Amino acid sequence: MLMLKRERHAYILHQVNLHNKVLSSNLSVDINVSEDTIRRDLQELSDSGKVIKVHGGALSPSFNEVYYSPTQVYSRSQKKIIAQKAVSLIQDGMFVLTGGGSTILELARVLPPQLKATFITGSIPAVVEYMHHPTIEVIVIGDKVSKSSKITVGGEAVDKIRQIKADLCFLGINAIDIEHGITDNDWDVVQLKKAMIESSQKVICLTIAEKINSFQPIQICTVSQVDTIITELPKDDKKMQPYRQMGIEIL
Amino acid sequence: MLMLKRERHAYILHQVNLHNKVLSSNLSVDINVSEDTIRRDLQELSDSGKVIKVHGGALSPSFNEVYYSPTQVYSRSQKKIIAQKAVSLIQDGMFVLTGGGSTILELARVLPPQLKATFITGSIPAVVEYMHHPTIEVIVIGDKVSKSSKITVGGEAVDKIRQIKADLCFLGINAIDIEHGITDNDWDVVQLKKAMIESSQKVICLTIAEKINSFQPIQICTVSQVDTIITELPKDDKKMQPYRQMGIEIL
DNA sequence: CCCAATCATGAAAAAACCTGCATAAAATGT
DNA sequence: ACATTTTATGCAGGTTTTTTCATGATTGGG
Numbered sequence: 001m002l003m004l005k006r007e008r009h010a011y012i013l014h015q016v017n018l019h020n021k022v023l024s025s026n027l028s029v030d031i032n033v034s035e036d037t038i039r040r041d042l043q044e045l046s047d048s049g050k051v052i053k054v055h056g057g058a059l060s061p062s063f064n065e066v067y068y069s070p071t072q073v074y075s076r077s078q079k080k081i082i083a084q085k086a087v088s089l090i091q092d093g094m095f096v097l098t099g100g101g102s103t104i105l106e107l108a109r110v111l112p113p114q115l116k117a118t119f120i121t122g123s124i125p126a127v128v129e130y131m132h133h134p135t136i137e138v139i140v141i142g143d144k145v146s147k148s149s150k151i152t153v154g155g156e157a158v159d160k161i162r163q164i165k166a167d168l169c170f171l172g173i174n175a176i177d178i179e180h181g182i183t184d185n186d187w188d189v190v191q192l193k194k195a196m197i198e199s200s201q202k203v204i205c206l207t208i209a210e211k212i213n214s215f216q217p218i219q220i221c222t223v224s225q226v227d228t229i230i231t232e233l234p235k236d237d238k239k240m241q242p243y244r245q246m247g248i249e250i251l
Numbered sequence: 252m253l254m255l256k257r258e259r260h261a262y263i264l265h266q267v268n269l270h271n272k273v274l275s276s277n278l279s280v281d282i283n284v285s286e287d288t289i290r291r292d293l294q295e296l297s298d299s300g301k302v303i304k305v306h307g308g309a310l311s312p313s314f315n316e317v318y319y320s321p322t323q324v325y326s327r328s329q330k331k332i333i334a335q336k337a338v339s340l341i342q343d344g345m346f347v348l349t350g351g352g353s354t355i356l357e358l359a360r361v362l363p364p365q366l367k368a369t370f371i372t373g374s375i376p377a378v379v380e381y382m383h384h385p386t387i388e389v390i391v392i393g394d395k396v397s398k399s400s401k402i403t404v405g406g407e408a409v410d411k412i413r414q415i416k417a418d419l420c421f422l423g424i425n426a427i428d429i430e431h432g433i434t435d436n437d438w439d440v441v442q443l444k445k446a447m448i449e450s451s452q453k454v455i456c457l458t459i460a461e462k463i464n465s466f467q468p469i470q471i472c473t474v475s476q477v478d479t480i481i482t483e484l485p486k487d488d489k490k491m492q493p494y495r496q497m498g499i500e501i502l
Numbered sequence: 503c504c505c506a507a508t509c510a511t512g513a514a515a516a517a518a519c520c521t522g523c524a525t526a527a528a529a530t531g532t
Numbered sequence: 533a534c535a536t537t538t539t540a541t542g543c544a545g546g547t548t549t550t551t552t553c554a555t556g557a558t559t560g561g562g
Contacts, residue, residue, distance in 0.1 A: 005539095005540070005541095020385075021255065021258065023253070023255075024518075024519095025517090025518090033541075033542085034541070034542055034543080035518080035519095036519090036520090036541075036542065036543080037540080037541060037542075039518085039519075039520085040540090040541085052257075054255050054256065054257045055255065055256060055517090055518065055519080055548095055549065055550075056255050056256075056517080056518065056549095056550090057255060059255070059257060059258070122391075122393075124375070124378055124379060124382065124391075127375055127396060128375060128379065130396075131375065131396060131398055131401060137395060138395065138396040138398075139393070139394065139395050139396070140373075140375075140391060140393045140394065140395075140396055140403050141393050142373075142390070142391045142392050142393025142394070142403070142407075142408075142411060143390065143391065143393070144388060144389065144390050144391075145378060145381075145382060145388075145389040145390070145391055147382055147389075150382060152391050152393070156393075157393075160393060256549095256550075275508080275509095276507090276508090284551080284552090285551070285552055285553080286508085286509095287509095287510095287551075287552065287553080288550080288551060288552080290508090290509070290510090291550090291551090306507090306508065306509080306558095306559065306560075307507080307508065307509095
C-alpha cells in the first residue's frame, strides 16, 4: 500500500480516535513504511496537538479526560458564552437533537430549570447532564459507544435519528470553512451528524472562533445547510462576514 | 495485552480513585507486567503526588479524608465481594447484558483490564463505568431515560433487547423469595428485566443477602428461571439452602 | 523473634528513540 | 526542458527508555 503523508496522517488520526491509542510498530506494518517515518508523523501530529505522543506510539488527546479529570475544559469561558446564546433559541415543547462535545455540555448546564422540552442525543456525557435537569425529557439514541467521542455510533443510531423530526439540532463542530463546509476527522461521528442535520428543521452550529476557517479530512455538510452559527464573538465580527453574506444567521 | 506506560498510569490512577487503594500484586496480574514495573509506576505516581505509596501498594491521596468519612462503606464492601464472584463468570468474547444498580456498578469497576467482551445495557451510570474500560465494547439500549432509575425504559428498549441473544445476563435485584420469585416495584424496570432474562442464555442475579427472602409488588420471573444467585455469603450458607435445592447455582 | 512478602538495586537485554546523511521524488525557478 | 531547491523517506549508528531478572535488604504480621 502506498500512502502520501497527508493520507497517513488522516489514517493515523482515525485510528487514534477509534482505539484511543496506536503503536508505532503496528502502524509501520499497516501502512508499510519505516518506523522512523511513523515516528516523524506522530511527532508532527503531536506538535499540532492532534495526538499525545508517548514512548511506543501515541494516545488520543481525550485520553486523559476519558480516564480521569472532570475539570479543565479547553476555553471553557468562551463556551459558556456560546451556551448562553444557544439556550435562547430553545422553547417549551420543542424536540431538540444534540451531539456531544464540551460546548454541548455547557449548553446542558445552562438550561433554564423550568424548561419543558425533549432532548435527544447519543452523547453519554450529555445524557448525564440532561438527567440532572428537573423537567426535560431525555431520549437516548442507542448503539455501540465510541470511547473516543463518547457518543453512540453505528447504523442503528443513524436509523433511529432518521425516524425523528426535531425542531432544533445543536451541533458542536470541529472545523468549518466556506470551501469545505463543516468537516471532522472521525468517520462514524460524521455519519451521525449528517443524519442529525437531515432530521432537523433548523441546524445550529456551536463553535469557538478558533475553529472558524479551518478544516479536517471528512465533510459533514456544506455551509449552506446550516441555519445558524454561534461563536463567542460579537454578532457583527468581521471574521463571520463571509458566512453572514451567505445568509447564515450569526449569533 | 500490551499497555503503554501512560496507559498503565491512567489505569492505576483510575483504580486508586475508584477503590481508594491498590495492591502491587493485584495490578501486576491485571496489567500483566512484573511487579517491579508496577512498583516503578507507583513510585512515579507517588513522586508527582497522585497517589500515596505504601508497603504492598498505594492509597488514594485523599486517604485521610476517606478513611474517616462515613460513606456507607459497609454495604459497599459486600457488593465488592459479590462483584468479585460475578466477574469470574465472564470470559473473553462473551456478550453480556446488564441492568443498573450499585451492585452492577461495582461489577463494572472490577472488570479485569484485558477482558475483551461486549457489554449491553440501558443503565447510564453503567455505560459511564464501562466506557472507562480499555478493551470492552459497550452497546447502549436507546429509549427514554427514566430519571429515577437512570436507565432507558420503553417499548423501543424492550424491542431492542428482544433482538439480542446474550451469553450472560447480570441482574441486580431488589427482592427474591421462593414463593414470589424475583420482584420489583417499578413497572417500566420490570418490563426491561423480563426482556433481558428472556434474551440471555444464563441469568445471574446479584444481591446482598439482606434482600434474600423479601418481596415487592411486581413479579419479574420465578426463581426457576434464574441460573445463578450471587451474594456476599459463603456458598454453602444456610440461608441459601432452599434455592440450592431448586437446582440454582449459588456463588 | 521469625518468616514470608515486599522492596531497592544494579545488570543486562530488548525495544524505541534521535541524529545525521544519502537518495529519491516533488516543487520551483530559469 | 533543465537545473536548483525543497521535501520526504529510509538507513546506519549511537543513545535513551523500558522492562525483566537476580540478589540481598527490609518490613510487618503472627
